[in-house]
Amino acid sequence: MEKREQMYEGKAKKVFATDDPALCIVSYKDDATAFNGLKKGTIRGKGVVNNRMSNYLMKLLEAEGVPTHLVEELNDRETLVKRVQIVPLEVIIRNVAAGSFSKRVGCPEGTPLACTVLEYCYKDDDLGDPMVNDSHILAMQWATKEELDTIAKLTYKVNDVLKAFFKNVNIDLIDFKIEFGRLPDGTIVLADEISPDTCRIWDSTTHEKLDKDRFRRDLGNVEDAYEEMMRRIFG
Numbered sequence: 001m002e003k004r005e006q007m008y009e010g011k012a013k014k015v016f017a018t019d020d021p022a023l024c025i026v027s028y029k030d031d032a033t034a035f036n037g038l039k040k041g042t043i044r045g046k047g048v049v050n051n052r053m054s055n056y057l058m059k060l061l062e063a064e065g066v067p068t069h070l071v072e073e074l075n076d077r078e079t080l081v082k083r084v085q086i087v088p089l090e091v092i093i094r095n096v097a098a099g100s101f102s103k104r105v106g107c108p109e110g111t112p113l114a115c116t117v118l119e120y121c122y123k124d125d126d127l128g129d130p131m132v133n134d135s136h137i138l139a140m141q142w143a144t145k146e147e148l149d150t151i152a153k154l155t156y157k158v159n160d161v162l163k164a165f166f167k168n169v170n171i172d173l174i175d176f177k178i179e180f181g182r183l184p185d186g187t188i189v190l191a192d193e194i195s196p197d198t199c200r201i202w203d204s205t206t207h208e209k210l211d212k213d214r215f216r217r218d219l220g221n222v223e224d225a226y227e228e229m230m231r232r233i234f235g
């Protein structure tokens with residue numbers, strides 16, 4: 001397998017073609033952005049943490065029956081993945097109130113929710129990733145009814161697996177964002193990443209934040225938080 005030209009550069013990752021049209025290579029950067037690109041910075045070592053943590057969790061999810069894009073970790077920052085067409089949705093699960101949910105409904109961060117909340121945002125930077133509902137998605141044909149049913153089912157499953165996994169390392173999974181892709185045969189698979197960039201993860205005892213909110217909110221010890229997540233997962 002041979003690395004070829006860069007196909008795409010996003011805020012936190014680059015994607016490269018390979019000599020196999022069905023596969024590409026994702027390369028994780030240390031660049032961090034927040035507030036739709038308004039705040040920019042670097043978190044030293046983040047790319048390594050996100051690459052390794054995301055692959056670890058995707059493997060765990062595969063073992064639990066969630067299909068993913070993961071093929072093989074190549075090195076500290078690069079992973080071989082199946083080429084997919086990304087469904088243009090950010091799929092968000094909330095177990096505890098935080099972030100934009102707390103703002104929108106006027107509920108203090110850290111408040112437990114009576115049931116799990118599932119949200120969708122339409123992936124469009126120019127529009128600021130607006131929250132949309134099932135009928136918006138069907139009306140705009142961003143996904144079919146069947147695809148959306150699959151996405152919702154898989155997302156709740158991801159939540160169950162991740163919540164239990166993090167609880168074992170004394171972490172509460174507050175909320176997270178995932179993305180899905182379509183394989184050429186139409187199969188929906190988990191894609192993108194699962195990392196402290198895309199999850200809110202709080203120490204169960206101290207409630208210390210171990211995620212990108214440390215960067216977004218200038219809480220300090222940003223690198224330490226990512227390193228701490230590495231230690232909890234890999235020892």
Ligand code: UDP
Pocket residue numbers: 090092098099100101129175176177197198199200212
């Ligand atoms: N999230 C993300 N990418 C985004 C927006 C949100 O990964 O572009 C994650 C975020 O890290 C959090 C969850 O989705 O774990 C819910 O985020 P929220 O809607 O509260 O938005 P935020 O407060 O991050 O703007």
